[in-house]
Amino acid sequence: MLKKVLIIGMGSIGRKHYDAFTLLGCTVKAVSKHLAQNNHNIFRHLTEGLQNFQPDLCIIANDTADHAASLLEIRAYSENIRILVEKPLFNMPQKGAISHTDNIFVAYNLRFLPIIQNLKRQVSTKNISSVDIYCGSYLPNWRPETDYRCSYSASSIRGGGVLWDLSHEIDYAQWLFGDLSLISSLCGTFSTLEIDSDDTALILANSPRCPAISIRLNYTDQIAKRHIEVLSSDETLYANLINGKMSINGEIQEFQQNIQHTYLMQAKALLQDHPDINTCTYENGLKTTAFILRAKELSNDQQNQTNL
Structure with missing residues (x-):
C-alpha cells in the first residue's frame, strides 16, 4: 500500500484530501506558496517536494489551469508515482505529451456517493428514454469566508466556470449512460x-444508452439543488444528491450522504495496489474535458450565428 502522499495546492479541496489521507495513516505533505513559512510539512515548490519527500502518490489540487504543468513536472521526475488530478483534468486542449497514464486518475469523487452507486446498479439493465440532470447553487455562498470574486471559479483564465466546476455531472452522466454525444449547448x-x-x-x-440527456448547470440558484431524473420503460427514478433520497415510482429510499466520506473512500481506493473500479481513469477524464470543450465551442458558434 502507498504511504507517502504529496498534495499540490492547499485550498479547500486540498485540505479535504489532506484530512482523508491523514486519517488513513499516510504521511502527508503539501506544496503551497501561501502556507510554507515555518511549516516543515509544506514545500514552496513542487520540485522541492518531489526531491526531498519522494512521494508514492501526488494529488494535484491547484488551479485547473496549472494541472498540465504539474503533471508534466511529476512525470519528468518519475513515471512510477501514482497521481490523482482534481477535476476537471484540464480546461484546455492538452498539447504536451503525458507519459505513463495508466496510473493517473481524476478526482470525480461523487462516484463514491452511495446514492450514485445505487443509481448505477438501478439503470444498468433499464431501457432508458430520457435523463434530466440539474446542479445549481449560488456562487457567493460556496466559500462564505472569502470573496467569491477572488476565487478561481470566478476566473475563466484560472479554469473557472460552471462546466468546469460542476463537471461531476458530465462525468457521472458518462459513467452511468456511456460516452456523451453533444447535440446542442448554451453557455455564458x-x-x-x-x-x-x-x-x-x-x-x-x-x-x-439514452437518446435524450439534458444537463443544466448554474452558479445562480439561491436554493441549492442537485438531482437526476431517469425515465425508463417501467420506472420514474429521481435521485436527490443533496439529501440522499431516491424515489422509484414514488417509493423512497434514503442513503447516508457525507461528501467528506467520498474523499475517504476515494483515498482508500487509490492506496490499493489496483485502484477501485469506481475511480475515474485518465482516459475518462480526458473524455469529460473534450466534451466540455466541444460544448463551449458549439455554444460560441451558435451565439455568433445568432448575432450575425
Whole structure:
C-alpha cells in the first residue's frame, strides 16, 4: 500500500484530501506558496517536494489551469508515482505529451456517493428514454469566508466556470449512460455576478444508452439543488444528491450522504495496489474535458450565428 502522499495546492479541496489521507495513516505533505513559512510539512515548490519527500502518490489540487504543468513536472521526475488530478483534468486542449497514464486518475469523487452507486446498479439493465440532470447553487455562498470574486471559479483564465466546476455531472452522466454525444449547448455569463467565467450552461446530448440527456448547470440558484431524473420503460427514478433520497415510482429510499466520506473512500481506493473500479481513469477524464470543450465551442458558434 502507498504511504507517502504529496498534495499540490492547499485550498479547500486540498485540505479535504489532506484530512482523508491523514486519517488513513499516510504521511502527508503539501506544496503551497501561501502556507510554507515555518511549516516543515509544506514545500514552496513542487520540485522541492518531489526531491526531498519522494512521494508514492501526488494529488494535484491547484488551479485547473496549472494541472498540465504539474503533471508534466511529476512525470519528468518519475513515471512510477501514482497521481490523482482534481477535476476537471484540464480546461484546455492538452498539447504536451503525458507519459505513463495508466496510473493517473481524476478526482470525480461523487462516484463514491452511495446514492450514485445505487443509481448505477438501478439503470444498468433499464431501457432508458430520457435523463434530466440539474446542479445549481449560488456562487457567493460556496466559500462564505472569502470573496467569491477572488476565487478561481470566478476566473475563466484560472479554469473557472460552471462546466468546469460542476463537471461531476458530465462525468457521472458518462459513467452511468456511456460516452456523451453533444447535440446542442448554451453557455455564458447571464447573471449580475461579478465574474468573467460562465455562470450558466444548458446541454443537450445523447449516449449509447439514452437518446435524450439534458444537463443544466448554474452558479445562480439561491436554493441549492442537485438531482437526476431517469425515465425508463417501467420506472420514474429521481435521485436527490443533496439529501440522499431516491424515489422509484414514488417509493423512497434514503442513503447516508457525507461528501467528506467520498474523499475517504476515494483515498482508500487509490492506496490499493489496483485502484477501485469506481475511480475515474485518465482516459475518462480526458473524455469529460473534450466534451466540455466541444460544448463551449458549439455554444460560441451558435451565439455568433445568432448575432450575425
